[in-house]
Amino acid sequence: xxxxxxxxxxVSDEITMVxxxxxxxxxxxxxVDANRPMLRKWLPWVEATRSVDDSRAFIDSAMQEWQAGTxxxxxxxWRGDLVGACGFNRIVARxxxxxxxxxxxxxxxxxxIVTACVRELLELGFGELRLHRIELHCGEHNAKSRAVAxxxxxxxxxxxxxxxxLGEQPVTHRVYGMLAxxxxxx
Numbered sequence: 001x002x003x004x005x006x007x008x009x010x011v012s013d014e015i016t017m018v019x020x021x022x023x024x025x026x027x028x029x030x031x032v033d034a035n036r037p038m039l040r041k042w043l044p045w046v047e048a049t050r051s052v053d054d055s056r057a058f059i060d061s062a063m064q065e066w067q068a069g070t071x072x073x074x075x076x077x078w079r080g081d082l083v084g085a086c087g088f089n090r091i092v093a094r095x096x097x098x099x100x101x102x103x104x105x106x107x108x109x110x111x112x113i114v115t116a117c118v119r120e121l122l123e124l125g126f127g128e129l130r131l132h133r134i135e136l137h138c139g140e141h142n143a144k145s146r147a148v149a150x151x152x153x154x155x156x157x158x159x160x161x162x163x164x165x166l167g168e169q170p171v172t173h174r175v176y177g178m179l180a181x182x183x184x185x186x
Contacts, residue, residue, distance in 0.1 A: 009074070009124070011116045017074035017086065019066065020059045024075050027082040029055040035105045042139050043103060044166055062087075069093060072124075076104065076117055083108035086117045088125065088134075096132040098125055102148075115148050122152065126183045136176040139164075149176040153186055 009017040020028070029052045032039060040046040049055060065071035073087040086102035100121050104114050118136075125131040136154055138145035149156070154176035162170035 009120055011120045014079050015113055015116055016077040017117055017120060018077055020062050020073045020075050020085065020087075022056060022059055022063075024082060025052050025056040025059055028059070028075065028085065031082055031084065031105050035103075038106050039103055040167065042142050042145070042166070042171075044164060047167075074117075076102075076108075076113060078108050078111070078113055083113070086114070086121060088121065091129070091131075096130065097134070098129070098131055099135045099137065100125075101136075109144070114144075115151055118148055118152055122178065122183055126180045132180050134178050137173045138176075139166075140172045140174045146174060146176075149174075152178075153182065154178045155182070 007019065011017055018024075029049065032046060032049050032055070036046060045058075049058070059073075062071065062073035066073065070091050071088055072091065073085060073089075075082050076084040076086055084102065084104035087100065088098040089101045091098040100118065102114050102117060122134060125134050136145075136149050137160070138149070140146075140159060155178065157175045157177045160173040160175060163173050164171045
């Protein structure tokens, strides 16, 4: 259940998903650093990302996970600039399932970039990877992420009470899921 590591995905004329590689480390760190106040509200790893070396270590891990078939992480390029990341954070081949995630720089929001990238991940997951189920978890008060899931036809399946700790606060997640037949019927 692997896809060639070097495979970029043209999402639109302006959006490309590119497998994360070490040469993205500086741009990835810069995007995180510039958007730290916004990202830290929803993503626990932001505080641990303190240098380009931290981004490089994440990318090295992401590349190993990709080769093992347990995850796939992409840089999101918009008009040629790295503006975020997306991918399957966890792939469980024996269950034919995956969980996806994403983040985007503030200046790139409002252009449909995340929706387009998640749609592309659904095509990849249900098409090439032949997954049966894809999940999306997000903070219950993260209206923008919840809107992406709902816009693309995910079913809200429940909530995980205080399942993640962000800063000094526990965060409850909403869990969304989509099955292959539901995606094919769209």
